[in-house]
Amino acid sequence: LCGINNCFCVSLQGGVNDEITLTAYITIALLEIPLPVTHSVVRNALFCLETAADQKENHVYTKALLAYAFALAGKMDKRKALLVSLEKEAVKKDGSVHWQRPGKEPEVDLPYYRYRAPSAEVEMTAYVLLAHLTSQPAPSQEELSFASLIAKWISGQQNPNGGFSSTQ
Numbered sequence: 001l002c003g004i005n006n007c008f009c010v011s012l013q014g015g016v017n018d019e020i021t022l023t024a025y026i027t028i029a030l031l032e033i034p035l036p037v038t039h040s041v042v043r044n045a046l047f048c049l050e051t052a053a054d055q056k057e058n059h060v061y062t063k064a065l066l067a068y069a070f071a072l073a074g075k076m077d078k079r080k081a082l083l084v085s086l087e088k089e090a091v092k093k094d095g096s097v098h099w100q101r102p103g104k105e106p107e108v109d110l111p112y113y114r115y116r117a118p119s120a121e122v123e124m125t126a127y128v129l130l131a132h133l134t135s136q137p138a139p140s141q142e143e144l145s146f147a148s149l150i151a152k153w154i155s156g157q158q159n160p161n162g163g164f165s166s167t168q
Contacts, residue, residue, distance in 0.1 A: 018062070020058070020066075027046065028069050060100075067131035068134065101120065101121065122164050
């Protein structure tokens with residue numbers, strides 16, 4: 001861990017390789033403990049994430065993590081702005097919604113073959129779902145309707161044993 005620009009940062013070794021994404025992971029974990037947003041480590045991490053959220057070039061995966069971190073922290077304006085941005089990048093297909101990595105190869109439509117998304121896409125979509133459902137006050141009916149489309153896609157990614165592919 002380091003203190004670059006008063007941020008709580010570490011380099012990632014896999015997935016999206018940047019300090020902001022890992023800072024978001026750690027902030028989410030701290031808020032889920034739950035540490036209060038007034039705790040100095042959480043406060044510094046949120047400051048770092050708020051600064052990063054204003055960057056236009058954030059990866060869709062990073063935006064998903066940021067949206068959930070801000071939802072947990074009660075920063076509903078930041079959460080909402082990220083969800084609006086994420087909705088513009090959503091893949092809406094067959095009555096469901098999900099997110100995928102930029103530059104991804106298109107899905108192959110083969111008979112008797114059911115495509116399952118890579119685990120990173122399931123994870124990223126799940127973070128967006130959590131951001132929609134973690135709202136103060138409770139999520140609106142519109143948010144719940146949109147969340148159900150996300151949940152539909154996620155449930156379609158389950159393997160025959162009820163689990164999901166994993167990066168672990």
